[in-house]
Amino acid sequence: MPYLTYEEFKELIDVDIDGQQFNNLLPKASAILDNVTNHFYARCDMDKDNSWRVNKFKQALCAQIEYFHSLGATTFEEINNAPQTFSAGRTSVSNASRYNPSGANESKPLVAEDVFIYLEGTGLLFRGVGVW
Template sequence: MAYVTQDYYLKEFHGEAVQGADFPSLVERAAEIIEELCMYRIQESNMESYSQDIQERIKKAICAQIEYLDANGGSDMDNGADIQSAGLGKFNYTRVSGNSGNQEQSIYAPRAKRILAPTGLLYRGGRCL
Protein backbone atom coordinates (compact mmCIF):
# COMPACT_ATOMS: atom_id res chain seq x y z
CA MET A 1 0.00 0.00 0.00
CA ALA A 2 1.37 3.43 -0.96
CA TYR A 3 1.60 6.35 1.44
CA VAL A 4 -0.84 8.30 -0.75
CA THR A 5 -3.34 7.49 -3.46
CA GLN A 6 -4.03 9.48 -6.58
CA ASP A 7 -7.41 10.35 -5.06
CA TYR A 8 -5.69 11.82 -1.97
CA TYR A 9 -3.21 13.70 -4.17
CA LEU A 10 -5.99 15.33 -6.20
CA LYS A 11 -8.77 15.80 -3.63
CA GLU A 12 -6.93 16.40 -0.34
CA PHE A 13 -3.61 17.88 -1.44
CA HIS A 14 -5.09 19.55 -4.55
CA GLY A 15 -1.98 18.77 -6.57
CA GLU A 16 -1.40 19.65 -10.20
CA ALA A 17 -2.91 17.09 -12.56
CA VAL A 18 -0.63 14.14 -13.34
CA GLN A 19 -1.14 11.68 -16.17
CA GLY A 20 -2.83 8.61 -14.69
CA ALA A 21 -0.26 6.25 -16.18
CA ASP A 22 2.59 8.28 -14.65
CA PHE A 23 1.19 8.41 -11.12
CA PRO A 24 2.33 4.97 -9.87
CA SER A 25 5.97 5.57 -10.78
CA LEU A 26 5.85 9.15 -9.46
CA VAL A 27 4.40 8.13 -6.10
CA GLU A 28 6.99 5.36 -5.69
CA ARG A 29 9.91 7.64 -6.56
CA ALA A 30 8.53 10.48 -4.41
CA ALA A 31 8.16 8.15 -1.42
CA GLU A 32 11.75 6.91 -1.87
CA ILE A 33 13.05 10.48 -2.01
CA ILE A 34 11.09 11.60 1.08
CA GLU A 35 12.25 8.52 3.00
CA GLU A 36 15.83 9.43 2.03
CA LEU A 37 15.29 13.08 3.01
CA CYS A 38 14.11 11.90 6.45
CA MET A 39 17.16 9.62 6.76
CA TYR A 40 14.91 6.54 6.51
CA ARG A 41 13.12 7.26 9.77
CA ILE A 42 9.81 6.85 7.99
CA GLN A 43 8.47 3.75 6.29
CA GLU A 44 4.98 2.76 5.26
CA SER A 45 5.05 0.02 7.89
CA ASN A 46 5.63 2.44 10.79
CA MET A 47 3.27 5.28 9.82
CA GLU A 48 0.89 4.41 12.66
CA SER A 49 3.62 5.16 15.20
CA TYR A 50 3.42 8.87 14.33
CA SER A 51 0.78 11.34 15.43
CA GLN A 52 -1.99 12.21 12.97
CA ASP A 53 -0.36 15.60 12.33
CA ILE A 54 2.99 14.06 11.39
CA GLN A 55 1.31 11.37 9.26
CA GLU A 56 -0.52 14.12 7.38
CA ARG A 57 2.71 16.10 6.92
CA ILE A 58 4.46 13.02 5.53
CA LYS A 59 1.63 12.47 3.05
CA LYS A 60 1.66 16.13 2.01
CA ALA A 61 5.45 16.08 1.62
CA ILE A 62 5.18 13.05 -0.68
CA CYS A 63 2.48 14.85 -2.68
CA ALA A 64 4.69 17.94 -2.95
CA GLN A 65 7.50 15.70 -4.16
CA ILE A 66 5.19 14.11 -6.77
CA GLU A 67 4.24 17.57 -8.03
CA TYR A 68 7.91 18.63 -8.12
CA LEU A 69 9.02 15.52 -9.99
CA ASP A 70 6.20 15.84 -12.51
CA ALA A 71 6.99 19.50 -13.16
CA ASN A 72 10.69 18.74 -13.62
CA GLY A 73 10.78 15.72 -15.87
CA GLY A 74 9.10 12.85 -14.09
CA SER A 75 10.30 10.00 -11.95
CA ASP A 76 13.66 9.79 -13.76
CA MET A 77 14.64 13.33 -12.69
CA ASP A 78 17.41 12.07 -10.41
CA ASN A 79 19.16 9.88 -13.00
CA GLY A 80 21.50 12.76 -13.75
CA ALA A 81 22.69 14.16 -17.04
CA ASP A 82 24.89 17.03 -18.10
CA ILE A 83 22.10 19.01 -19.70
CA GLN A 84 22.62 22.78 -19.87
CA SER A 85 18.96 23.55 -20.54
CA ALA A 86 15.89 21.70 -21.79
CA GLY A 87 12.17 22.31 -21.83
CA LEU A 88 9.04 20.65 -23.13
CA GLY A 89 5.55 21.18 -21.70
CA LYS A 90 5.77 20.96 -17.89
CA PHE A 91 9.35 19.74 -18.07
CA ASN A 92 12.03 22.37 -17.54
CA TYR A 93 15.55 21.41 -16.58
CA THR A 94 18.81 23.33 -16.38
CA ARG A 95 22.15 22.14 -15.10
CA VAL A 96 24.79 24.83 -14.91
CA SER A 97 28.48 24.11 -14.51
CA GLY A 98 31.53 26.26 -14.82
CA ASN A 99 34.80 27.30 -13.24
CA SER A 100 33.05 28.63 -10.16
CA GLY A 101 31.59 25.21 -9.34
CA ASN A 102 28.51 23.22 -10.11
CA GLN A 103 24.98 24.29 -9.41
CA GLU A 104 22.46 21.56 -9.85
CA GLN A 105 18.77 21.34 -9.30
CA SER A 106 17.99 19.64 -6.01
CA ILE A 107 16.12 16.35 -6.17
CA TYR A 108 14.24 17.40 -3.00
CA ALA A 109 11.13 19.51 -3.43
CA PRO A 110 11.56 22.78 -1.50
CA ARG A 111 7.89 22.63 -0.47
CA ALA A 112 8.34 19.10 0.92
CA LYS A 113 11.22 20.33 3.10
CA ARG A 114 9.07 23.18 4.43
CA ILE A 115 6.19 20.79 5.18
CA LEU A 116 8.46 18.39 7.09
CA ALA A 117 10.50 21.06 8.91
CA PRO A 118 8.44 21.10 12.14
CA THR A 119 8.33 17.28 12.45
CA GLY A 120 11.94 16.74 13.52
CA LEU A 121 12.33 14.11 10.78
CA LEU A 122 14.90 16.22 8.95
CA TYR A 123 17.12 16.58 12.01
CA ARG A 124 20.32 14.52 11.78
CA GLY A 125 20.83 14.30 15.54
CA GLY A 126 18.08 11.82 16.25
CA ARG A 127 14.40 11.15 16.10
CA CYS A 128 12.52 14.11 17.56
CA LEU A 129 8.75 13.99 17.57
Protein backbone atom coordinates in the same frame (compact mmCIF):
# COMPACT_ATOMS: atom_id res chain seq x y z
CA MET B 1 1.99 -0.48 1.24
CA PRO B 2 2.36 2.93 -0.47
CA TYR B 3 2.42 6.07 1.65
CA LEU B 4 -0.18 7.81 -0.51
CA THR B 5 -3.11 6.82 -2.69
CA TYR B 6 -4.08 8.62 -5.88
CA GLU B 7 -7.34 9.74 -4.23
CA GLU B 8 -5.41 11.31 -1.32
CA PHE B 9 -3.06 12.94 -3.81
CA LYS B 10 -5.97 14.58 -5.67
CA GLU B 11 -7.41 15.84 -2.36
CA LEU B 12 -4.10 17.33 -1.20
CA ILE B 13 -2.91 19.02 -4.37
CA ASP B 14 -4.47 20.52 -7.49
CA VAL B 15 -2.14 19.32 -10.24
CA ASP B 16 -3.03 17.74 -13.57
CA ILE B 17 -1.39 14.34 -13.07
CA ASP B 18 -3.26 11.23 -14.11
CA GLY B 19 -3.29 7.95 -12.22
CA GLN B 20 -0.66 6.30 -14.44
CA GLN B 21 1.79 9.21 -14.07
CA PHE B 22 1.16 9.21 -10.31
CA ASN B 23 1.87 5.47 -10.10
CA ASN B 24 5.10 5.94 -12.08
CA LEU B 25 6.35 8.82 -9.90
CA LEU B 26 5.25 7.55 -6.47
CA PRO B 27 8.00 4.93 -5.88
CA LYS B 28 10.89 7.30 -6.58
CA ALA B 29 9.27 10.18 -4.66
CA SER B 30 8.70 7.82 -1.72
CA ALA B 31 12.35 6.74 -1.82
CA ILE B 32 13.42 10.40 -1.76
CA LEU B 33 11.23 11.11 1.27
CA ASP B 34 12.45 7.96 3.01
CA ASN B 35 15.99 9.26 2.58
CA VAL B 36 15.14 12.76 3.81
CA THR B 37 13.25 11.44 6.86
CA ASN B 38 15.81 8.76 7.73
CA HIS B 39 13.25 6.06 6.83
CA PHE B 40 10.96 7.09 9.69
CA TYR B 41 7.78 5.58 8.25
CA ALA B 42 9.58 2.43 7.16
CA ARG B 43 10.05 1.80 10.91
CA CYS B 44 6.95 3.42 12.38
CA ASP B 45 3.33 2.74 11.49
CA MET B 46 1.70 5.77 9.84
CA ASP B 47 -1.72 4.70 11.14
CA LYS B 48 -0.50 4.99 14.74
CA ASP B 49 1.45 8.24 14.33
CA ASN B 50 0.23 11.79 14.94
CA SER B 51 -2.22 12.64 12.12
CA TRP B 52 -0.80 16.18 11.76
CA ARG B 53 2.71 14.82 11.08
CA VAL B 54 1.40 12.13 8.72
CA ASN B 55 -0.51 14.82 6.78
CA LYS B 56 2.63 16.98 6.51
CA PHE B 57 4.58 13.96 5.24
CA LYS B 58 1.90 13.27 2.62
CA GLN B 59 1.92 16.93 1.54
CA ALA B 60 5.71 16.71 1.16
CA LEU B 61 5.29 13.56 -0.91
CA CYS B 62 2.79 15.39 -3.14
CA ALA B 63 5.28 18.24 -3.56
CA GLN B 64 8.01 15.79 -4.60
CA ILE B 65 5.70 14.11 -7.12
CA GLU B 66 4.72 17.51 -8.54
CA TYR B 67 8.42 18.49 -8.77
CA PHE B 68 9.29 15.34 -10.72
CA HIS B 69 6.27 15.84 -12.96
CA SER B 70 7.08 19.48 -13.74
CA LEU B 71 10.71 18.62 -14.57
CA GLY B 72 9.79 15.50 -16.51
CA ALA B 73 12.61 13.63 -14.77
CA THR B 74 13.23 11.55 -11.65
CA THR B 75 17.02 11.18 -11.47
CA PHE B 76 19.75 13.71 -10.75
CA GLU B 77 21.29 13.04 -14.17
CA GLU B 78 18.00 13.59 -16.02
CA ILE B 79 17.20 16.75 -14.05
CA ASN B 80 20.60 18.30 -14.76
CA ASN B 81 21.07 17.13 -18.32
CA ALA B 82 20.40 20.48 -20.06
CA PRO B 83 23.34 21.64 -22.21
CA GLN B 84 25.23 24.79 -21.20
CA THR B 85 25.28 26.05 -24.81
CA PHE B 86 24.20 24.88 -28.22
CA SER B 87 24.52 26.19 -31.74
CA ALA B 88 22.45 25.93 -34.90
CA GLY B 89 24.20 27.42 -37.89
CA ARG B 90 25.42 30.90 -36.98
CA THR B 91 23.08 31.12 -33.99
CA SER B 92 24.40 30.22 -30.55
CA VAL B 93 22.28 29.97 -27.38
CA SER B 94 23.75 29.99 -23.86
CA ASN B 95 21.99 29.02 -20.67
CA ALA B 96 23.72 31.53 -18.44
CA SER B 97 23.47 31.31 -14.69
CA ARG B 98 21.76 33.88 -12.50
CA TYR B 99 24.21 33.25 -9.67
CA ASN B 100 27.54 32.23 -11.17
CA PRO B 101 29.55 35.01 -12.88
CA SER B 102 31.32 32.49 -15.14
CA GLY B 103 27.95 31.52 -16.61
CA ALA B 104 28.17 27.89 -15.53
CA ASN B 105 24.81 26.50 -14.52
CA GLU B 106 24.19 25.30 -11.02
CA SER B 107 22.80 21.82 -10.69
CA LYS B 108 19.19 21.44 -9.63
CA PRO B 109 18.57 19.34 -6.51
CA LEU B 110 16.90 15.95 -6.58
CA VAL B 111 14.70 16.93 -3.62
CA ALA B 112 12.08 19.64 -4.10
CA GLU B 113 12.59 22.64 -1.81
CA ASP B 114 8.88 22.48 -0.91
CA VAL B 115 9.51 19.12 0.79
CA PHE B 116 11.50 20.90 3.50
CA ILE B 117 8.78 23.52 3.93
CA TYR B 118 6.24 20.80 4.73
CA LEU B 119 8.55 18.72 6.94
CA GLU B 120 10.03 21.57 8.95
CA GLY B 121 8.88 21.37 12.56
CA THR B 122 7.60 17.80 12.29
CA GLY B 123 10.72 16.13 13.70
CA LEU B 124 11.05 14.10 10.51
CA LEU B 125 14.18 16.00 9.48
CA PHE B 126 16.00 15.09 12.71
CA ARG B 127 19.39 13.55 11.92
CA GLY B 128 20.56 12.68 15.43
CA VAL B 129 20.79 9.23 16.94
CA GLY B 130 17.44 7.96 18.10
CA VAL B 131 16.35 4.99 20.14
CA TRP B 132 13.52 3.10 18.54
